[in-house]
Amino acid sequence: MKRISAAPDAPAPVGPYSQAVVSGNLVFTAGQIPTDSSGQQPEDFERQVRQTLLNLEANLRAAGSDFDHVIKVNGYLTDPSQLETFNRVYVELLGHAPPARTTVCVALWGVTLEIDCIAELVADK
Numbered sequence: 001m002k003r004i005s006a007a008p009d010a011p012a013p014v015g016p017y018s019q020a021v022v023s024g025n026l027v028f029t030a031g032q033i034p035t036d037s038s039g040q041q042p043e044d045f046e047r048q049v050r051q052t053l054l055n056l057e058a059n060l061r062a063a064g065s066d067f068d069h070v071i072k073v074n075g076y077l078t079d080p081s082q083l084e085t086f087n088r089v090y091v092e093l094l095g096h097a098p099p100a101r102t103t104v105c106v107a108l109w110g111v112t113l114e115i116d117c118i119a120e121l122v123a124d125k
Contacts, residue, residue, distance in 0.1 A: 007062035010055045011035045020063040025121050027063040031076070031114040032056045045082055045112060049089040052115050057093070065119040067094055075103035076114040086113065 002022040006012050013019055013030065020029045032055040034041045034048035042048050060066055073094070077086060083103065091098075099117070108114055 004062045007059045010058035011037050020059045022063050027065045027119045029059050029116050031116040033111045033114050046085050053093050064121045069120040070099040070117050072118045073099050073101040074116050076106045078112050080105050
């Protein structure tokens with residue numbers, strides 16, 4: 001088992017957890033939030049979704065995977081009215097080969113969304 005405690009191109013974790021864990025041929029990511037490496041969050045929701053997905057992608061790369069190998073995504077939003085914007089940005093980055101996905105509305109600590117995923121390792125990495 002391989003643990004990615006902090007991906008080089010993503011914000012540091014905000015708690016005692018691994019950003020990603022590789023087990024066998026699978027990568028399991030921790031939930032990513034819309035902060036950049038300085039700890040700041042974009043103001044508008046569309047940019048928050050984009051930043052969260054970029055953080056997720058950075059963790060996948062550090063673990064040896066990428067968006068083309070994502071199997072399952074879990075999205076957590078704080079407001080049902082965010083779904084249309086979430087979907088629009090999501091399709092830009094993951095719409096070429098959409099994985100299975102669950103999206104729910106929940107209460108979160110200080111952020112408007114969180115996203116995690118399961119992916120396969122890239123064979124040549």
